[in-house]
Amino acid sequence: MLELTTPKTVLVIGATGKQGGAVIENILASPQAHSFNIVAVTRNATGRKAQKLAAHPNVSVIEGNLANVDDIFNKAGPVWGIYSVQINSDVEEQQGKAMADAAVMHGAQHFVYSSGDRGGPERSPNNPTYVKNFAAKHAIEKHLQQRAEKSPQQMTYTILRPVTFFENLTTDLHGKGFARMWEQLGSKKLQMVSTKDIGWFAAQSFLQPDKYRNAALTLVGDELTQPEANVIYKEVTGQTMAMAACPIASAVKFVLKGSVGDMFKWFEDEGYGGNVQECRNANHNMQDFAAWLNENKGNFM
Ligand SMILES: NC(=O)c1ccc[n+]([C@@H]2O[C@H](COP(=O)([O-])OP(=O)(O)OC[C@H]3O[C@@H](n4cnc5c(N)ncnc54)[C@H](OP(=O)(O)O)[C@@H]3O)[C@@H](O)[C@H]2O)c1
Numbered sequence: 001m002l003e004l005t006t007p008k009t010v011l012v013i014g015a016t017g018k019q020g021g022a023v024i025e026n027i028l029a030s031p032q033a034h035s036f037n038i039v040a041v042t043r044n045a046t047g048r049k050a051q052k053l054a055a056h057p058n059v060s061v062i063e064g065n066l067a068n069v070d071d072i073f074n075k076a077g078p079v080w081g082i083y084s085v086q087i088n089s090d091v092e093e094q095q096g097k098a099m100a101d102a103a104v105m106h107g108a109q110h111f112v113y114s115s116g117d118r119g120g121p122e123r124s125p126n127n128p129t130y131v132k133n134f135a136a137k138h139a140i141e142k143h144l145q146q147r148a149e150k151s152p153q154q155m156t157y158t159i160l161r162p163v164t165f166f167e168n169l170t171t172d173l174h175g176k177g178f179a180r181m182w183e184q185l186g187s188k189k190l191q192m193v194s195t196k197d198i199g200w201f202a203a204q205s206f207l208q209p210d211k212y213r214n215a216a217l218t219l220v221g222d223e224l225t226q227p228e229a230n231v232i233y234k235e236v237t238g239q240t241m242a243m244a245a246c247p248i249a250s251a252v253k254f255v256l257k258g259s260v261g262d263m264f265k266w267f268e269d270e271g272y273g274g275n276v277q278e279c280r281n282a283n284h285n286m287q288d289f290a291a292w293l294n295e296n297k298g299n300f301m
Helices: 019-031 048-054 071-075 092-105 120-126 133-152 173-183 195-207 226-237 245-254 257-269 276-282 289-299
Strands: 008-012 036-044 061-065 081-084 110-114 156-162 191-192 214-219 222-224
Touching: 008 019, 008 071, 019 195, 036 048, 036 071, 048 061, 061 071, 061 110, 071 092, 081 092, 081 195, 092 110, 092 133, 110 133, 110 195, 133 156, 133 257, 156 195, 156 222, 156 289, 173 226, 173 245, 173 257, 191 195, 195 214, 195 245, 195 276, 222 226, 245 257
Parallel strands: 008 036, 008 081, 036 061, 081 110, 110 156, 156 214
Antiparallel strands: 191 222
């Protein structure tokens, strides 16, 4: 006999962005996709990506802004799960905490928070770091854990702590600047991950909430110096990785000291602490740099 269950509604913040988009793709690609309704949040429902999402029968798109989380929840109606991600800004901490508060108030059962690694599973919980947006994520994590623990519905959570995204490597000036700053790290390896794999782990957290209940995971797919990555880049694209001039990259780190500059300094001083093999054991399709580049080489050739 066919078992009929009510689909679970998952609210996805940043649905038109890299991570949120990957979360939705991974849920929809799973055999249990029919068990989920996705409410995708965007500030502009008429945008191309929002319209594409809205075309899927399991997805409804709502307009909302993290500056007003109650409005988002009121429009979404009852939600079972939440994928929460914020943009780096002076209000990141405030908006991230407000999402946790609203989730508890609106009776959500499972909250997936996309944070960032701060030195692996041992160090991250008690290491805000001197990087402003890392510290904001640390504060949001603590707030979420406290609110979930005391919530009347006993809301559970999964904290995802990705390292640097492969997607920072673009062909525009941002990507070239990133490549140069990576090169300026010298022999220090940088841990990286694809946003596709963040989406995979987020989707698993919703598909198997008991397995990922109150867990915190550092997500990493590869660890490379820029010269090591450049060898792979040449093999895959036939070209050398384009980099901004050294003085430009150094000037950006100086001018944006509170964000980019401090972050690259932290990569040198401390650095991420993820375990590639552990991630691969959980996700057999976890992308290393070569796999990510092969999938995206059209953007680089
Ligand atoms: N880049 C890295 O290497 C890295 C590594 C670890 C962690 N992170 C963290 O990842 C986060 C960013 O995630 P992402 O790269 O997936 O972002 P993204 O691709 O830039 O997408 C962010 C999405 O958020 C939505 N958005 C922006 N402002 C909003 C607001 N005020 N209210 C509601 N929605 C808003 C936008 O959607 P609409 O335009 O449709 O509204 C956008 O599509 C940051 O917290 C960053 O620190 C990044």
